[in-house]
Amino acid sequence: MSSDCWSNSTCSANSMERELSGEMEGQGTLKLVFTVVSAVMVGLVMFSFGCSVEIQKLWSHLRRPWGIAVGLLCQFGLMPVTAYLLAIGFSLKPFQAIAVLIMGCCPGGTISNVLTFWVDGDMDLSVSMTTCSTVAALGMMPLCLYVYTRSWNLTQSLTVPYQSIGITLVSLVVPVAFGVYVNYRWPKQAKVILKVGAIVGGILLLVVAVTGVVLAKGWNTDVTLLIISFIFPLVGHVTGFLLAFLTHQSWQRCRTISIETGAQNIQLCVAMLQLSFPAEYLVQLFNFALAYGLFQVLHGLLIVAAYQAYKRRQKNKHRRQHPDCPEVNYEKNPRETSAFLEEGDGAAVTLRLPGPEQQHRVAE
Template structure:
């Protein structure tokens, strides 16, 4: 174990929310995912069809390679069950528009980044709940906790479809029918919803700060290691499918920068009796921003190679012009 057994157990953390808070949380969740959809356009899905092999490789790395490595990491570090669930939950969530912003800053392939984000968010509605249950079952401590909370992955699929699918579809519709209004709204909706979620987390855990401080070091070590592995897997996936340098940078952020806002949403909605899950997601989000900005800034100072080895393979579709990620907000 990373901590002495006499220490307060992070698995016993609870986020105490009354009925009113639970209703507010559900509303905030819907607004948060509505905001994500406002930043997605139908043309992003059409772009997926132009590079199906690359998109498929990215999704396979996200939902198979990264969760498998995360399970192995939780076993090597011997983290507590709720920490393992939080780590697996985060890595099974798609990327948010922060990955698009970082890709643009790093002089990467923004079109690929946006297409990957759109595809992974749609896939996440059905895949994330099943993936979380399946991968957690491979960690004995996490599996035991899931049995205690009686998590049924199929019930979670239905709940996530309603919780994520409906607001996401509504956001796509608004963005399609009223683009001017959605362009204005997306500047505020997603960041504001994320701030409210963080306030709910802080309020729910306020009385248990001693336990959080006790476990901060252990959780931080696991998160730093997982974040590093995620970035390396993203970089390796881009190289494995022989993407040009801008595409490698985009793939690095798509797999290395997670949608921790969505992870917080799911932690509050399904693991409210396991406050350690939300603690992991919140801390992951903070470290995610720090490392993402550091890598993007480092790449920005390095020119994009133009040697023939980085040219697009013969027969590949023409590259779309780069476009900046929509909206100035860095919502996740």
Template structure:
């Protein structure tokens, strides 16, 4: 188990490298990954189950200990990124599929990697975990509502269908993961160090499936989408940090909120795009997954040195 844990730790540290590598391979050999597409929701469920296994009752108690900071982080998560996505879609006059894809990413809760990045940045990790927990639990209601609000202009959006999907692939696996940890405490505790490896494998496979299945869309508009993804992520990090600073939170909390706002659950965005819209709408999620796992560690490195 120790050797697997070491491999898992290495995979977590080199996550961005594997995302890029698999993305490139999938672009040139799409047939090796497109068969995964029907299983994207299942893979996301595995990731969220692993996230649930890392959560404890204490993580939710932290909300009571710093309610203002958690409220700021969750509110920022579900306002800044959706508004930025809508603004970018309008400013760049995106096609309906790509516009909806960008908005999907913006309306998702924080990414599971944000807690690790916050830790590496010497940020308030307890706050990061609390915000991720609350935003994930709130996602079944807030994410479909925001997608309906901002994306209906481009494509038909079914709130009820999105709500059911997020319950199935996010909330139920997370609850099952928490339950498994509560019931099988010691066994799960031993398995938790391996979960980063499982998550890395699942996410890179999802990215590979999206890239492989949308090769033509990436060729025609990949540079534009990547530019929007970089702007979306970068502005999210900056505005999140600026908001926390304006509200006079301490520096470690400013870093945590910045990372929570800027790093999205792009796997969820890809799963929703494929299940409810057009496969091309999953491309922004795939590129976001690639980029925020580069920008996040980069921001952490800069903050760590300060």
């Protein structure tokens, strides 16, 4: 760029940079408030969900981490490949393609734990997957980005936000650990905390959705990136569910892995975009990250609504067929292969009486 352009106050590049700076400064207070409030809410939500985690079940996932392994394969296998194919298929510019790849390489976010709870998923597996994917991101994010970005000539180096990953890991592990301890020592109180956390988690989803719309207001919109931000989470949910099903995971695990795959950690993506790209690119890239976060919340709420409608229909069907019997839901899990089970394990029927605490497993 010539020296005249740098000195000219009417230069389009300088005007764009000043416009972006003005917009971001004007929204700085809102972002700060949102960051503080969301951090507190996330801590409370993860603490409450930790109250639903049982040490024995958590240890079983870590001792036989087949569900976690499938989830990690979805997170750092399917999602980066999907991001690469979307970037190629839509003929994105290099900086746009890299932003989509960064999103695909991010670990799972806290929103996945909230959605998993509302679809009666495996909370022990969900918390384990979120934690393990965050730890794995320390090595898998640079590796995936190195492999898939070789198709484009980059003029800037990509910076992995290791500090943000560490903060995310601490903010996840510490509240969950306290929740697990509370559930171990005071199980009755833990059930009350869990119910409160579920409500706070629902509010958190609404706050994220509304704030995403507010922060994106007035920003330049790239239609192609918006289309990708709409498609990407859906592809993650569908492919995650299919891979879990093909590896003979239970229906409960299939729902959990599906949600964990499509829900990415938006904060890490935004942090990496800020560290890696100049101001003139951030206008579009921030908009893409916010749009992805908004759409993954909306998709998740639709999944929850569909599941709750199906669950209510099954309950009504049972009442009509057995009006004199207590309300019991039978959820039959598909038989898992011997590679995923210890000797003596098999398909099971879960008897669900009213209340999450009244669950029994009856061997077939």
